Amino acid sequence: MNNVIKAFGETPAVDGLSLAVGPGQIFGLIGPSGCGKTTTIRLLLGILKPDSGTATVMGRQPTHFGTKERERIGYTPQEFVLYPTLTVQENLRFAGSLFGMGWRRRHRRIREVLEFLDLWDARKRMTRDLSGGMKRRLELACALLHEPELLFVDEPTAGLDPVLRVRIWDLLRELRDRNITVFVTTQHIDEIVRCDNVAILDHGRLVGLGTPESLRRSAMGGEMVEVEADHVSKDAVAALRQLPEVKSVRWTNNGALQVVVEDAAAATPTITETLQERGEAVEAVRPVVADFDDVFRRLVGDEAPHNG
């Protein structure tokens, strides 16, 4: 996507979005509700047309997709959109026939995807009687039936309990391992870590793009070492700032001292030594990994660091 803008009325849903997704990965589009995730997916599927900018998927503009391109793409919408009065198997047959799958291939693939998604035993159940997690998996099954190379999954874990969420991500990883490119959206920030690459959206704008680790580093300014102590004197903090490994020092909301460094493992002994030299009563000095909620807040500018 290159500088894509899409507005509904006066409100831009996607505002100058540019990103690229390589094959064979899980690409996560992450952001709060209403940030433009679904609009982005619809732009990439050719359901929506950009007001400006260009989108290209598999070498073609989505609005010009033909039968061949569509047969290579699978899509699981955010809402459950299958026929509630059909059985699991019948919904799959319908989905397969929409993609022009012949009876033999459809029959074989229905069994394969249902077994893959642990739904084989439920194949004759009415769709309306399925649990939320089963419905999600059935939608995935419908999208996977025709063996797509690229799978768009819009908020697959929304409304699911943590166990089911993990199960869904495990399935997505398995698909990635089968060389299917998975473009997934979620509003659960903690799920960033399950993606190979992520883009973070806020109000339609891209605020972060990269691997989870690179995003964490760029959001936090580097790696972090946390100092546990009842009290750290101003002199000691000033001494830490003078160290060449240290980029910044700040106090967290819960009273801990966080030291941002280039390499946490290498800097930890130096920080410990500096504090001990000044007689500070330090309980522990250890590398910490920043929470992605914090990362997100920093990226969208909700949390300014408290420099100590």
Next chain:
Amino acid sequence: MGRSIIRTLSFFSQWASEVLRQPWLMIVLVLGPFVVLFLFGAGESVGAPKPRAIIVVPAGQQQSPLAVSTDNLTQYLQVVATTTDLQGAREQLANNKADLVVVIPPDPLQAIQNGQHANIQVLTDEIDPVRLSYAQAYIRQQGDALNRQTVEKAVATAQGQIGDVHSFLAEAQNYVKALQSSPDLASSQADLGQIKSELDQVSNVLHTAIDLVQNSPLILFNGVGGTSVSQLQQTAKSVDDLRSQISGLQSQLSSAGLPSSLTPQDLQQLQTSLNQIDQQATQLRTIPPDVVASPFNIDIQNIAPWKPNGTGFYAPALLALIVQHVGITLGALSMSRVRLLGLMEILQTSPVKATEISVGNFLAYGTLCVLVAGTLMGLIMGVLGVPVFGPPWAVVAVLLLLIAASVGIGLVVSLVSASEQQAVQVAMLVLIASVFFSGFLVSLDTIDWPIRIISFLLPVTYAIRTLDDVMLRGRLLTPEDFGILAAFAVVFFLATIFLFRREMRAR
């Protein structure tokens, strides 16, 4: 090509899976309309019921030849009461206890003799224009019947009196025979006097009958019974001429005093004249009073191959109406449901094309309509005994075209409607318009232009017309209706493809 067929049939198999799982839904969909038709036929009577009437008779009604008998009023009216209280009758009319109040005039003969109509006043409190027109037609027919009965009564009275002429003439013949053998002048004079006396009585009867006819409301049948009046007058003139002739013979006898003055030729002529008068009088009686009153009888012969009752007549039209409604409603709900479920996104992102969706939906809902129409047709023919006199292919063709047009309209409605409710509202609106304007409820001829344009915008109008002709008349009177229905089907099919394309286009 193969993939395209699979994609097209996906809608059919999805529909089939859903429908086959709900057999009761199918039964209701198929049998429901038949039960409606059956109950409609069982409870419907062609035309309107006889109006409930209160007859207000004058107190102390005179017994004249024109006295109106309430028995005569029951042919077209349901007489619920006979009273002399006009005010009470009006109140009952206002309270919907009766549909009409018929006020009989106190002395109709007097009015007629004064050169005026005998006015029978009829009061009604009807707000239904159809029932009012029925009531007016009934009242006019009742008036005609009363007039006719009055004429009949007068003619019968006159003919009864003419019956006496026979005996007088037979007596006169006896005296003519006696005259032939009269021994002397005195006997001849006496016989001639007797003959003249009998003829005087005949003359009196005839003139009384003429007076009765001329001074009675038989004036009403000037053009109807005029022949009888002139015949009466002619016969009376013949009698009077014979009387003059006899007076002449009497004078001859008196002056000549010779019995031989009455020649056998005179006697023969006298007998011939009497026979002629008798024949004329007989002829006057041979015409029955009802023929005199109603010389022209209207003999209505219906050459239609089948005379259906209400159910039979309405069956083809109701079949067409139900098939159109089912087609439009199913079509109208189809895409609304797809939108409601969010399936449109799935269709947009799948390789399925607008034409394939369109054909698939036509096949799916068209098949359901064919099942409904076929079952209804079977029940109409098998249970209600409605025949198909015309070629069966015409019935099949018109139903298939109607189904295609109706499903097309329904799909267009669903694609332009913003919600399921809106689609259902439009389907109901089309149904209501079809009931009023298609010729189902009232004949197309009774709908004025330009409102009749609405009739010809409804496919069911052509289907009803063709089904009526083919099934009930056995003839295909408007073959162009096939073309018009086919045009409807094609136009709406193309419109459906266009709208599906628009719906699936990126926004």
